[in-house]
Each structure stands twice: as C-alpha cells, then as structure tokens.
Amino acid sequence: MGVLRHASHIAINIVLILGLPALAAAQLSPGKLSRAHEKFEGVRQCTSCHELGDQTVGPKCLACHQEIATRVAAGRGLHAAAGHEQCATCHVEHQGRDFDLVHWPAGPQAFDHATAGWPLEGAHRKLECRTCHRADLLQDLSLVRDRGKNPGRTYLGLGTACLDCHRDEHRGQFERACTDCHGKDAWKPAAGFDHAKTDFKLEGKHREAACDRCHPVSTETVEGVADSWSRYRPVAHDGCADCHQDPHAGSLGNDCARCHDAAGWRRVAGGAFDHDRTRYPLRGRHAALKCDACHRADAPRNSLVYARCDGCHRERHPAAADGRTFDACSRCHTVDRFAPSSFTVARHDSTDFDLAGAHLAVPCSACHAPARKGAPTPLQRPAAACTDCHRDPHAGTSTAEKAETGCRLCHDVASWRTVAYDHARTRFPLAGKHATTACRACHAPPGARAAADSLRFRPTPERCDACHKDPHRGQFAATTAPPVTDCERCHATVAGWRAVRFDHDRDTTFPLAGGHLNVACLACHPREGEGDDLAVRYRPVDKRCEACHTTGFLDTRNQGDRP
Amino acid sequence: MAVANARAFRIVLRIAYLLLAAALTWLLAAGIDYYSLPLDQRPHHPDFRSLRPAGTVGHGLGIVGSLQILLLLLYSLRKRWRRLAGLGHIGRWLDAHIFLGISGPLLVTLHTSFKVQGLVAVSYWSMMAVAVSGVFGRYLYLQLPRNVLGEAMTLEQIQAQLAETDRRLREQHGLDQRLMSALEAVTTAGGSLWRLPLNNLLLGMRLRSQLPAGASSVVLADAKARVLLGRRILFHNRIQELFHYWHVIHKPFAFLMLIIMVVHVGVTVALGYRWVF
Structure with missing residues (x-):
C-alpha cells in the first residue's frame, strides 16, 4: 500500500514538473x-x-503605430485628446483572434467627430464615415501601406482642407479658402460671397441676371463623367460691350451709360438722349411722345422698324386684294397729324375712279368704310359697279341694256333724280300724253306711295287696260280670246282720249242720217249704272225705230241733252 | 472553556459563511449583466474595467481569494509541524480550512469572471479539483471516527465504542435481542460505500420504524450512533484506503494550483498589475 502511495506521488510530481513550464x-x-x-x-x-512593472502598454503600442504616435506628439486627433492616453482602454487585447480592436460603442456614425479635432458640421454630418474615409482620399498612403495595413480600414490620413476631399469646382480660379464663400451646409448658395466686394458691383438688372449670363459654363469630362464649371475669372467687365451687344451698332458711340444705366436698358435717362443722333430723328408729334410709346416693353428689343410707319403704327388701310401693300403713309399723312389726310380730290381723280357730281359731297368713309368699327379703312376702290355701293332701287327690273352700261344708262353722278332715258329705245315709244306722263305713272310698283319707292321697269304691260280704266266696261272687247279691247280703234294716243277716230257710219251697222245726225249721242246711248259703274251703253243698242221713237221717246229726246 | 470556545468558533464560522454567501450573492447580482455576456462582448460593457480579472473588483477578488487559499495551507502546517500541535483543536482548523477552501475558490471564480477556457484554465480547474476533492475528503474524514482530540480512532477503538453503545442500549434503554438484531440489520443494510451517504441521511427515519413508538430521543441517538459505528466498522478498511488515495489527489492538485498561482501572481505583479497598491 505504501509503495503504491509513494509511486503515485512520484508519478504525479514528475508530470507536474515536466508539464509545469x-x-x-x-x-x-x-x-x-x-x-x-x-x-x-x-x-x-x-x-x-x-512594460515590466508598469501595466501601460501605450509606449510600445506607439513604437509600432507611428502614424498614431506622430499625431499624438503633434497634439492632433482623437488619440491626443484627454482620456485617450491608454491604448488598452479602448483597444482591448487578449480577447481572441477575431476580436475587433476598434470598437464603436454606438456605431461609427455616432462617433463625436469633434474629439478627433475636426467637428463635423453642416452637410458633413449627414455623410457615411466611408464617404470621406476612403483609401483614395488619404493624403499619405505610406502611413498605412508601408505597414502592410488596409487603407480601406483606417480613419487616419485625411486632410482637413476642403480640396483634400472635394474637387475644385472653380478649377483654380480662386486662391481664397472655400469657406470664405461657401458654407458647410450646402455648396449653394455661396452665402459668404458678396459680389459687391469684387471689381464689379452688381446693380439694377445685373442683380437679377443668372450667373451664367456673365460667367459662362464649360463642360469637361473627368474620369468619364461629364462635369461643368463656371468661368468666374477673368471676366472682362471694363465696358458694357464686353457682355452686351450694341443694339445701336456703334452709331451712338460706346458710352452706354450716357443714356442707360443698370436699372434697365429701356430706362433711358430723360433729356440725356439726343434722338437726332439716331437714324430716326423725332419730328412732329413724335417729338412729344414718351420713349416707351415707341420703345415698349413688349416690343422686340433693338428691333424698332423706324423706316416704316407700320413698325410702330397699326396699318389703318388693309392690303389690296392684289397683294399690294400701302406703305407710303407719307403720301397722305404727315408726322404732325394723321387726319385730315393730304389726299385731295384731284389725287383721287388720278385714280381709276374720278370723283364727280354727288360723289364729291360724299365723305370718304361712305365709300371706304371699315368692315367694322375700329377696323382698318380700306383705300382700294370698293367696286366697279354702282350697285356695289348703291342699292338698286329698281330691284333688278331695269332693262337688259342697263346691265351693260350700268346706272349711267339713265342716271349720272350729278344727281340720281336727273334721269336721261330715251323711251323710244323700248318697244313702247312715248307719244302724246304718254310723253308727258311721269315715269312713276306707269312704272310705280303696285301700292307704291313714297318717292323713295323704287320704280319697276320690267315687266311693264303695254296694253291700255294695264294702265287705263276701260270706261266702256268691255263693250268693245274682242269677241275672240283674249277678250282685249283695242282702244286705238277709236282713240288716238297722241291726240288724246277725246280725239275719237270713230265714224258712226263706217264703224257701225247704223249709219247716222237725217234727224239722227242731230240727235245727241245719249239719246240713243243712255248712261247706265251709278257711281264708278256709270257707263254709256254703246252696244248692244236696239236699232228698231220703235225702240226709240215712242211718245215717250220723243219727249225724252226733246228733253234730252244734245251731244 | 473548551466548549465555550468551540461554540464561539461555530458562531464565528457561521457568520463567516453567511457573510460569504451575502457577498457572493451581492457580487453575482451586481455583475450578472456583465458575467452573462459572451466573452467577445464583455470588453464593451461598462463594468469591464472593474469586473474583468485585472479590474478593480475582479483583481481584488482574485487577491482575497488567493490569500484565503494561502491561509488554508496553515491547516497543513498545523497538521505537520508538531510545534503547532497544541494550537487549537484540529477540527476547528479543519473547519477553517474547509471554509477557506470554499470561499477562496468561489472568490477566485468571480475573479476569473467565469472566463475559464483553454490551457489557462488548468490553474482554475486544479483549484476546483482540490476544492471538490476537499468536499469528498471531508466526507471520508467524517467516516473515520475520532476521539475528542480529533485524532482518528483505530478499528479496535471503534469496535470497543460499538460494544459500549450496544451495552448501553440493552442495559440502559432496555432493548431486547429482537430490537438489537433489528439494529444490526439496519447497520448492515447500508449498501455500498457510494450509497452510504444517502442511507446515513435516511437513517433517522428508518430507525423510527424499527424502534418502539415513544422511544426517547436519547434512545434514538444511541441507536443511530450504534448503526453509524457499525457501518463505519464495516467500511473502515475501504474508507481508510480511499482516504489514502484521496491525499494522492488532493495534495498534488493543491501543489499544482499553488505553483501556477504563484507564477500567475508573479507575472501579473511583474507586468505591473498591483491592484490598488
């Protein structure tokens, strides 16, 4: 047991000792x-x-990160700001291979750019970080490229001058700082620019003119993209003609300001301008006119057609039908007045319409009447025929001959009422009483009363009964159709109604003889009827003796009138 | 005097455990927002500067936990250095050793901010192995009856104590042969060594069903002591053997942990991480 215990101790300690390092x-x-x-x-x-004995790693960080070290040393940028002395405060290490050393607490967009020493202002605040922090905008690529770093990741190396990021829209025309004229909120308008501080202070209409009217826009292609820029300098501005075209073509000199100022071309300084220097000296009523009466705002600039009256004046006489225009106003009018015209009767006689007779008393407008009130007055001959002006009182009933000669067949220009017509040229020559009878007696239309009523010449019946009343109540009318009475069998037109060519012996079947010769006509031909129907009975008459010779007859004959 | 000291020590120990629990609860509650973050997001948390291992709080926790681990080594010194043998009861030393063995690793765990990964985790897991093995060792320790001085009793001593307990149950408490046989049956029904802790835990309930109703708590305590002694006799050899092997585990890991800790502390101090000092 003890051996095993010690062996375990020894084995474990060997493992520990060997594995310890x-x-x-x-x-x-x-x-x-x-x-x-x-x-x-x-x-x-x-x-x-x-650093041994010092937890700070900053010095050794900066020993490698020279791009930061130089900025820190220069007191520039975020890393030089207070509170950013310790690199490890923000760039935490030993967090694994994939840990991102650059951490944005609320995202890069929320970064307070002012802490980097360059506060974002105006439109810059709306931009994505990488809109500006791009590799192609780095001022010194060696800062990152030489160190094997990705230029697309760095936030260093941007310049702070406008042109470090922005293209020079003025193509080097200005040496001043962009911000002298342009704000950071927007490129336009250039709020800091004051044209009054240039050599050419804008006044009057110049203030309203679009910039490109004076500063021409050029277009160029940059990196395949068309871009335009304006020429601000140099722009010639010594004289008006540097920009403006001389509408007077040099005829009035080159000192425009003598008459004009920037308030407006049409505003000509009163009294300063001598119109006689122009090709149209003012005369007559023109001299009293105000300038804008002719040089109107709505008239085309510099295009007054002073050589022709109708350049300013309305044409009062419309062009002739044949296309001929009336452009010689001065033939009839002067610059002093329009009316009366200098066009005399004698000049009218030089036209193809002589003024004579009653035409002399007619006002011009009676013939040259405008189509409507205010319309131009036609000067051309209105027409060839009288009826083009005059009403035909005969309503076209004149003779066919009149159609060839016109009204002058009967009338002349002296007076309408003076009629000269040879009735003998008709089929009804006037003779006897007819020759002295007024025309109206035969040619008045039915029911015509007033003198103004027109006469009618066709048709005019040639039979007696068309004009005359048959006092014989048709006793002598032809027995065959038509039942016309031939008055001239007994009455002569020239001698008069009472000059009867009747011969009782010849013309009747009852020749007068004896005592019948002394008998009054009425003894045999009594009156019959009353009033307008009163007529002498000529036929039929009872030719039997007893028809007349009765006691009563004798008494009657003896008491009757004798013819 | 000794009893009073023991009670005072227990009170102090309980207060220490309460304070430890309170401190850990507060630290966890305050730092849960940080501790629950994925590792790659922690550097961006506002508490990173304080709760990270090198932070003001985290570093402090590491120092306190490490000191506690160093302090608990005094227990080994107390056991091995005879000149200290008279210094306090060995059981209290062990209690203090256990407290520090629990508190230290927990504080060190907070010091790591639960960032335990890779090879660097060897130190931590060594520490945790020592701590966990300490718990196991404590259990084995309890399975070896000790005298009043805290010294382990021999098998004979235990058997003698069992005989004394049996005598007391028969003579003083009047347990007949049937009940004594029942106690013996309960004793041998402890199961395997691995099931022993659970069976010991349920022992009180088991005994109540065996003993007559109305048996006094004294009888119950003696009966319980008898069963436990019987079981410890049954597993005495086995436990003693495990206890020897436990030392093989506990001490080398402790040794490993200490070495790495010293290196760890040495490196951090060398790099200038000196906490507030």
Missing part, C-alpha cells in the same frame, strides 16, 4: 491576441507590448 506559460497569457497582433503571441514576446 508549458502550463506556466499558458498561464501567462490571459487570452489569444487579435489577428493583427498574433505575431506577438507567445510567452517570450510579452514584453513586446508590456
């Missing part, structure tokens, strides 16, 4: 180092990081 070594390290430091793993390398 390894176990002791294992005890020295509280855990594996991170992957970045695994090369320092091992009991012989403790002092690569640890």
Whole structure:
C-alpha cells in the first residue's frame, strides 16, 4: 500500500514538473491576441507590448503605430485628446483572434467627430464615415501601406482642407479658402460671397441676371463623367460691350451709360438722349411722345422698324386684294397729324375712279368704310359697279341694256333724280300724253306711295287696260280670246282720249242720217249704272225705230241733252 | 472553556459563511449583466474595467481569494509541524480550512469572471479539483471516527465504542435481542460505500420504524450512533484506503494550483498589475 502511495506521488510530481513550464506559460497569457497582433503571441514576446512593472502598454503600442504616435506628439486627433492616453482602454487585447480592436460603442456614425479635432458640421454630418474615409482620399498612403495595413480600414490620413476631399469646382480660379464663400451646409448658395466686394458691383438688372449670363459654363469630362464649371475669372467687365451687344451698332458711340444705366436698358435717362443722333430723328408729334410709346416693353428689343410707319403704327388701310401693300403713309399723312389726310380730290381723280357730281359731297368713309368699327379703312376702290355701293332701287327690273352700261344708262353722278332715258329705245315709244306722263305713272310698283319707292321697269304691260280704266266696261272687247279691247280703234294716243277716230257710219251697222245726225249721242246711248259703274251703253243698242221713237221717246229726246 | 470556545468558533464560522454567501450573492447580482455576456462582448460593457480579472473588483477578488487559499495551507502546517500541535483543536482548523477552501475558490471564480477556457484554465480547474476533492475528503474524514482530540480512532477503538453503545442500549434503554438484531440489520443494510451517504441521511427515519413508538430521543441517538459505528466498522478498511488515495489527489492538485498561482501572481505583479497598491 505504501509503495503504491509513494509511486503515485512520484508519478504525479514528475508530470507536474515536466508539464509545469508549458502550463506556466499558458498561464501567462490571459487570452489569444487579435489577428493583427498574433505575431506577438507567445510567452517570450510579452514584453513586446508590456512594460515590466508598469501595466501601460501605450509606449510600445506607439513604437509600432507611428502614424498614431506622430499625431499624438503633434497634439492632433482623437488619440491626443484627454482620456485617450491608454491604448488598452479602448483597444482591448487578449480577447481572441477575431476580436475587433476598434470598437464603436454606438456605431461609427455616432462617433463625436469633434474629439478627433475636426467637428463635423453642416452637410458633413449627414455623410457615411466611408464617404470621406476612403483609401483614395488619404493624403499619405505610406502611413498605412508601408505597414502592410488596409487603407480601406483606417480613419487616419485625411486632410482637413476642403480640396483634400472635394474637387475644385472653380478649377483654380480662386486662391481664397472655400469657406470664405461657401458654407458647410450646402455648396449653394455661396452665402459668404458678396459680389459687391469684387471689381464689379452688381446693380439694377445685373442683380437679377443668372450667373451664367456673365460667367459662362464649360463642360469637361473627368474620369468619364461629364462635369461643368463656371468661368468666374477673368471676366472682362471694363465696358458694357464686353457682355452686351450694341443694339445701336456703334452709331451712338460706346458710352452706354450716357443714356442707360443698370436699372434697365429701356430706362433711358430723360433729356440725356439726343434722338437726332439716331437714324430716326423725332419730328412732329413724335417729338412729344414718351420713349416707351415707341420703345415698349413688349416690343422686340433693338428691333424698332423706324423706316416704316407700320413698325410702330397699326396699318389703318388693309392690303389690296392684289397683294399690294400701302406703305407710303407719307403720301397722305404727315408726322404732325394723321387726319385730315393730304389726299385731295384731284389725287383721287388720278385714280381709276374720278370723283364727280354727288360723289364729291360724299365723305370718304361712305365709300371706304371699315368692315367694322375700329377696323382698318380700306383705300382700294370698293367696286366697279354702282350697285356695289348703291342699292338698286329698281330691284333688278331695269332693262337688259342697263346691265351693260350700268346706272349711267339713265342716271349720272350729278344727281340720281336727273334721269336721261330715251323711251323710244323700248318697244313702247312715248307719244302724246304718254310723253308727258311721269315715269312713276306707269312704272310705280303696285301700292307704291313714297318717292323713295323704287320704280319697276320690267315687266311693264303695254296694253291700255294695264294702265287705263276701260270706261266702256268691255263693250268693245274682242269677241275672240283674249277678250282685249283695242282702244286705238277709236282713240288716238297722241291726240288724246277725246280725239275719237270713230265714224258712226263706217264703224257701225247704223249709219247716222237725217234727224239722227242731230240727235245727241245719249239719246240713243243712255248712261247706265251709278257711281264708278256709270257707263254709256254703246252696244248692244236696239236699232228698231220703235225702240226709240215712242211718245215717250220723243219727249225724252226733246228733253234730252244734245251731244 | 473548551466548549465555550468551540461554540464561539461555530458562531464565528457561521457568520463567516453567511457573510460569504451575502457577498457572493451581492457580487453575482451586481455583475450578472456583465458575467452573462459572451466573452467577445464583455470588453464593451461598462463594468469591464472593474469586473474583468485585472479590474478593480475582479483583481481584488482574485487577491482575497488567493490569500484565503494561502491561509488554508496553515491547516497543513498545523497538521505537520508538531510545534503547532497544541494550537487549537484540529477540527476547528479543519473547519477553517474547509471554509477557506470554499470561499477562496468561489472568490477566485468571480475573479476569473467565469472566463475559464483553454490551457489557462488548468490553474482554475486544479483549484476546483482540490476544492471538490476537499468536499469528498471531508466526507471520508467524517467516516473515520475520532476521539475528542480529533485524532482518528483505530478499528479496535471503534469496535470497543460499538460494544459500549450496544451495552448501553440493552442495559440502559432496555432493548431486547429482537430490537438489537433489528439494529444490526439496519447497520448492515447500508449498501455500498457510494450509497452510504444517502442511507446515513435516511437513517433517522428508518430507525423510527424499527424502534418502539415513544422511544426517547436519547434512545434514538444511541441507536443511530450504534448503526453509524457499525457501518463505519464495516467500511473502515475501504474508507481508510480511499482516504489514502484521496491525499494522492488532493495534495498534488493543491501543489499544482499553488505553483501556477504563484507564477500567475508573479507575472501579473511583474507586468505591473498591483491592484490598488
């Protein structure tokens, strides 16, 4: 038993003694180092990081991490800030290979960048960390690359100047700091820029002009991406013509400010401008006009067509149908006044429409009437025919001959009422009483009363009964159709109604002889009827003697009228 | 005087256990948020600076626990150095040894912040092996009856004590042969050595069913003592053998733990980790 006991003691102690160094070594390290430091793993390398007798490891950390050491020595950056003296406070080691030595308590976005000596302001605060902390923006790649470190992981090496990260949008035009003009919240607007502090203070309309009107934008391709930039300097600004085109084409000199200022091109300094220096000296009523009466805001700039009146004035006379325009206002009008026109009757006579007779008394607008009130006044000859202006009072009943000669067949321009027409040219020549009878007596339309009523010439019936009333109540009408009465068998037109060409012996079957010659007509042809129907009975008459010769007849004959 | 000292010692020991329990409870409650974190997240916890092994609290726990472990070695000194033999009762020394053997490893466990892994865990598990074996040793220790001086009794002495107890049960308490046979039957029904602790625990209940109803507590205590003595006689040789082997386990691990602890402390002090000093 005792042997066994001692043998056990000896065996265990041998194991312990032999294994002690390894176990002791294992005890020295509280855990594996991170992957970045695994090369320092091992009991012989403790002092690569640890200072004997002093738990701080900082000095030896910085001996390797020179990129940090130089910043700490310079008092720059997060590691130089108070409370960051001990590396192991934040970068805890011996936590295993995969342990991340850089720990962000609330994520890198929550990092107080001010502790790094460069507080994030404005738009910078909205950026992801790696938007700026990129390998391609590192100012000194040797800091990390020479040490075999991943440039994409470091937060060091960025410059603090704007151009260290940002491209120079002005392409070296300015030497001043970006922040002199631009804020950190946004690139535009450049709140710190004051154009008044430049050589060219913006005034008037210049303040409203877009920047690129004076500062042209150029486009270039950078790394395959099209980018544009504005030319801010040099920009010629010695004279207006450096930017503006001279609308006067140099005719008024190059001192624009003599008449204009920046408040507006159209605002011409009163009295300072001599219009006589232009190609259009102001005369007549033009001299009294205000500038903007012609140089209106809505008129095209620099495009006044002063050579033609209609450049400013509305055309009062529409173009002729044949396309000829009336562009010689001065032939009729002057700059002193528009009306009255200098277009005289004599000049009118030079046209193809002489003014004569009543036309002389007619106002121009009676013939040259605008289509509507306010519309241009046509100057062209309105028409060729009288009826183009005048109403045809005869309603087209004139003769076919009139269609060839017009109204002048009967009328002239002196007076409408003066009629000169040869009725003999018709099929109804006027003779006797007809020659002295007023036209209206035959040509008045039915029911016409007033003088203004139009005469009607066609159709005009040529039969007597068309105009005259048959006093014989049709006793002499033809017995064959048509039952027309031929008045001229007894009455002559020229001699008059009463000049009867009737011969009782010739024209009747009862020749008058003897005492019948002395008998009054009415003795045999009594009156019948009353009023308008009163007529002498000529036929039929009872030719038997006893029809007349009775006692009563004799008495009657003796008491009757004699013809 | 000796009895009074023993009582005072027990009171002090109980207070010490209570304080230890309270301290451990408070430390666990305060640090549970940290201790329950995965290892790779602990460095980011606010309590990392204090509760990590090198932290203000963690390092302190390690120092106190280590000192307690060093102190409990005095028990070995007391046992081996004859000049100290008269210094206090060996049982109290053992009680103190056990208390420190419980407290020290627990405080060291908190010192490790439950970060026990890899080869570095050898130290810790050595310590825990010593502590656990101590518990086992304590049990074996109890299975070897001792005299009033705390010295282990021989088998003959135990047998003599058993005979004395049997006599007292028969003559003073009036147990007849049937009851004595029943006690013997209970004694031998202790089962194997590994089931013995449970059977001993249930002994009181078993005896009540064997003894007449209304048997006094004195009778019950004597009967219990008789059974336990009988069982210890039965397992005496076996326990004695285990106890020898236990020393083989307990001491080398303690030795290993101490060496590593010294190295551990030496390295940390060399690297400047001197706690608050």
